[in-house]
Amino acid sequence: MANESKKVRENYAIYCAFLDEWKTFERDQISLAEDIHRKNRRGSSQIFYLTLEGQKRFEAEISIQNRKHYRFKIFAEWFGGMPLFRFDSQGKAHCNPEDGTGLRARQVLTPHFQRYRDSGVEIAYHTPVLKKPEEVEQIVADCILGIEHFCQEAKLKCNQKAYPALVIEQELMDLSSDDPLTGVSF
DSSP states (O other): OOOBOHHHHHTHHHHHHHHHSOEEESOSEEEEEEETTTTEEEEEEEEEOTTSOSOEEEEEEEESSOTTOEEEEEEEGGGOSSOSEEEESSSOOEEOOOOSSOHHHHEEOSSEEEEEOTTSBEEEEOOSGGGSHHHHHHHHHOHHHHHHHHHHHHTEEOSSSSSOEEEEOOOOOOOOSOOTTTTOOO
């Protein structure tokens, strides 16, 4: 069953304006910290967009086990807690509601974007770039290309750059113990 949002349906013009107008990241770098419960690295940044009340944020997730599996999402408190716009690099296909184009057209394989229609129903779609197999392969293999494409499609920018840098935080190693090789001759 597709996700539905009554608030988006009732305020579709506001939703479209939010997605279709330029928004700015709070930071040019987003730190991705390990989330052991979800087996991924996660990070977020506030988004500046003055026309819509409440907090707005961008969230990135990258799988620890498979760097080709990543997601980008946009949230706006005013619309509720669900993602308003997202990108999935890998995962299950999304099945759009029937619109008269037939069963085959309903299934949208990853990578794909997801947004809401005026009916308040979430749909998946491919951009022209995501319809080119050679482009798809590169975007899936490199989350930097993925975030660049996401920012273009979502109308998101940084102050000085076209898109933010994703910085993976590394856990610190404890090197304070004695040298385990003390007294071992080579």
